[in-house]
Amino acid sequence: MLITLGILIILLGIVTLVAKPIFKTSKLLQWFNPKRSLQIIGVGILMSVVTGTFFYAEPGTAYAVQYPWGGQKAVFRQGIHTKMWGRLIPIQFELPIKYVIPNSEGDLGEQSEYANVDAAKYWAFSDAVKARIATSVVISINTDDQTQFLSVADRNKTEKNLIRSRIIPNIDQSIKNTCKLMDAQDYISGQASDFDRYFKDQLENGMYVLEEYSAMENKEIIGDSTTVRTVVNKETKQKRFRIKIKNGQPIREEGNSLKAYGLTVVQAVVTEIDWETTFDKRLQLQKEEVAQTQLEKQQAEREFYRAQKEKARGEAEKAAERARLEKEQIQKTIAAETEAKVAEFNLVKEKKQFEVEKYKAQSKKVAADAEAYQNAKLVNAGLTPQERAEWDYKTSVGVARELKELRLPEIFIEGSDGKSNDNNLLESLIGADLAKQMMSNPKK
Structure with missing residues (x-):
């Protein structure tokens, strides 16, 4: 200028x-x-x-300077440089290219002077469903190799021509090939990430060579070395395509790659898809069906958890009742054991008491036998018939009184050792006691 x-x-x-x-x-x-x-x-x-x-x-811009005498050089740093009346070919370090879905008024939205923005095009998926696909692609030029940069600048003349003649055709071909690899239903069912991956891989490394295959063939595995995707035929009359594979790697079209121009794909994603009206209606029906299914599933889960809650409550009540019964059982067991221990102790006590009383009775019997023997000797020595009659009378009266006042042990066990012919213990005790009293009161 x-x-x-x-x-x-x-x-x-x-x-x-x-x-x-x-x-x-x-x-x-x-x-x-x-x-x-x-x-x-x-x-x-x-x-x-x-x-x-x-x-x-300017910063962020590379320049190819072509001199009038035929030389050229590359400038990657900002600032003032010499050009000696040469021609300048400026190219940005990164080239943003966007496909945008227009609004109802046909407006593409706010634009940037550094971005190339076009209206999104309609593309057909494998099941013939069409959609406008909005994409955002960022391409980076090679600023490390001056020779390659100068070659690209020399062959394309301007940045706009580079975008229009090289980059955009590759973007369109990548979208077209990727759409052939899947149905629209596949895309909305979880294969959107596969779409982005195939799209970026073809832009950077070259277009896939696709081949049509018959619906009667077995399932085929397609994809690159990092991801495996299985394409299943759904309609017998529908054309299906797959990536042609050789030695485990996709076959690509020769000479159709951005990498050959020293360009690198920094970003390549699908930002939005505008499906055709018929498919939107089908999607709406599917959404309603899915919503109804989810609602029924939630109701079923609610009933299941309610049943689980009731079951848990019953188990809790059962556990509480079991604990109560076990507590009662333990209390009764402890009481019975205590009672048995007390009874056992009382039995031992009674046995000891009985042994004590038995030894006391034996002691009294021995003493009574001795006194009775002595009294018998005295009687046989010199009692007259009248004295003997009086003695018998007093003895019988004394025996009756002693029997009335006599206190015997509550428990008595009779036994003999088989070696003695002693009289009954009771008679011996009574006789001994009477004889003792008669000896102490001879005048009566």
Whole structure:
């Protein structure tokens, strides 16, 4: 721009310098004189020289400088650089390219001067469902290899031509191939990530070579080395495509890759899809069916958890009742064991008491036997018949009184050792006691 202006100024100075002597009476040329004409020519030359010799490189932009004598160089740093009246081909480091779905008024939204924005196109999936696919792609140029950059700039001339003739056709072909690999139903059923992966892989490494296969064939595995995807035929009359594989790797079209131009795909994603009306209606019906299924599933789960809750409550009540019964059982067991222990202790106590009373009775019997023997000896020694009769009477009266007052043990066990013919223990005790009393009161 400034170079052209400088050339025009130079031409103006030359014209005024030459025309002044010819048209001396012209009022238009009266202001110009040879000195001023030479000054105008000097300004034009200075402007042309300065603007043709130097240029300012903007940040984030690479420049290919092509000199008039045939040389060229690449400039990747911002600032002032020399161009020596050469031609500049500026190309951004990163080229944003977007397909946008227009609104109802046909507007593509807010645009950026650094982005290339176009309206999204309609593409047909494998099941013939059409949709407008909005994509966002960012392409990066190679700033490390000057030779390759200069070659790309020389072959494409301008950044816009590079985008229109190289990048956009690759984007369209990638979308087209990827749409052939899946149904629209597959896309909305969870294969959207596969779509993005196939899309970016083809942009960066080259287009897949697709082959049509028959519906009667077995399931085929397609995909790259990192992901496996199985395509299943759903309609016998529908054409199905798959990636042609050789040695486990996809076969790609030769010479159709952005990588050959030193371009790298930084981003390649599908941002939005506008399905055709018929498919939208089918999707709406599917959504309603799915919503109804989810509702019934939630109700079934609610009933299941309610049953689980009741079951848990019953188990809790059962556990509480079991604990109560076990507690009662333990209490009764402890009480019975205590009672048995007390009874056992009482039995031992009674046995000991009985042994004590038994030994006391034996002691009294021995003493009574001794006194009875002594009394019998006295009686046999000199009692008269009258004294014997009185003795018998008193003895019988004393026996009756003693029997009335006599206190015997509550428990008595009779036994013999088989070696003695002693009289009954009771008779012996009574006789001994009476004999003792008679000896203590002989006058009676």
